[in-house]
Amino acid sequence: MNRITALAATVALAAGSLALTAPTQAAPARAYKVTAKANLEVAVAKEDTVKVRGRVTPKAAGQKVVLQQRVGNKKTWKATGKATIKRNGTYVLKDKPTTPGSREYRVLKPGKGAVKKGYSKALEVQVYGWEKLINRVSGPSVNLEPAYVYIGAEAYPSSLATTTSGTPSSIEYTLGRKCTDLRATYALTDSSATGSSGAATVTADGEVLAVHSLAVGTIVADEVLDVTDVFRLKLDLSTTATPAAVAAVATPEVLCTR
Known part of the structure; x- marks a missing residue:
């Protein structure tokens, strides 16, 4: 074996060794993607029903999505409803506000198996209510x-x-x-x-x-x-x-x- 052949063999052996010892990187964990759209931007308390529709991917037919909302300047989200995801990945959630004030809605798809939980964007709805003028x-x-x-x-x-x-x-x-x-x-x-x-x-x-x-x-x-x-x-x-x-x-x- 001449010197050039020996050098090539040494480089190949070293590369193989590095390839065997290089750490393997885990694939990034997936999370549910949730879209959402409300039928109203302005609603009347005790009269109108806010309907939130959207889609979940990857599909999770038969599983639940959760409607969350927060009112006014509150920082915490409160669960106010659930719905079952349909075979095509879509869902419909409903809420009938009872008090006036601005509020935000969002939809949560809890994690399942290897797929992590996902949230929709927040949807703002302004709610008005009838009140007695003399009050x-x-x-x-x-x-x-x-x-x-x-x-x-x-x-x-x-x-x-x-x-x-x-x-x-x-x-x-x-x-x-x-x-x-x-x-x-x-x-x-x-x-x-x-x-x-x-x-x-x-x-x-x-x-x-x-x-x-x-x-x-x-x-x-x-x-x-x-x-x-x-x-x-x-x-x-x-x-x-x-x-x-x-x-x-x-x-x-x-x-x-x-």
């Missing part, structure tokens, strides 16, 4: 107080009614740009005298949203006004002194988030 702290109020009134022989609790006929009446509420709708009925109450009359005006940040002329038997029922981005709401009522009238904003509610 909010009011601003200036003149000749107008919370009352239980009758209009057209029907009872309207949680209402606002004038106290002295013939005297201008008003009340203000701060919505703080956190509400989107005002819902109320405007009328003279059944205690008003025949032939009496009145008027109701709704103003938002100085802009008139609605004006209603009122008489016995005239009812503006369940009117919904847009108060999106309104900071201060004002209600003005007027009535005749003779014949005496009582005007009411019956069961007013606002649709607000926290």
Whole structure:
């Protein structure tokens, strides 16, 4: 064996030795990939159902995914529902919010065997809820107080009614740009005298949203006004002194988030 042949054999032997002693690297562990999409970005508490749909890969038919959510500024996630993954890898999760406020949803697929757990991206949903206007702290109020009134022989609790006929009446509420709708009925109450009359005006940040002329038997029922981005709401009522009238904003509610 000449010197060149011997050197080549030595190099080959050394390379083989290194190959035998090199540590083997384990393949990276897989994790479930979870996609998710919500049917709503804005929901109404106790009315709307948020549906979260998505897909899990690798497929895990018959296994469970978990719906998690966190409300407002909370840091922890809370499990609020489960669903079974279908044969094609898809799932549907549902939640019906009961309280207003911003919240996030995400979907967890727990680990199984050699596949680690996976999470979907977080989905933000803004939830609004109807609340009685008289339960909010009011601003200036003149000749107008919370009352239980009758209009057209029907009872309207949680209402606002004038106290002295013939005297201008008003009340203000701060919505703080956190509400989107005002819902109320405007009328003279059944205690008003025949032939009496009145008027109701709704103003938002100085802009008139609605004006209603009122008489016995005239009812503006369940009117919904847009108060999106309104900071201060004002209600003005007027009535005749003779014949005496009582005007009411019956069961007013606002649709607000926290």
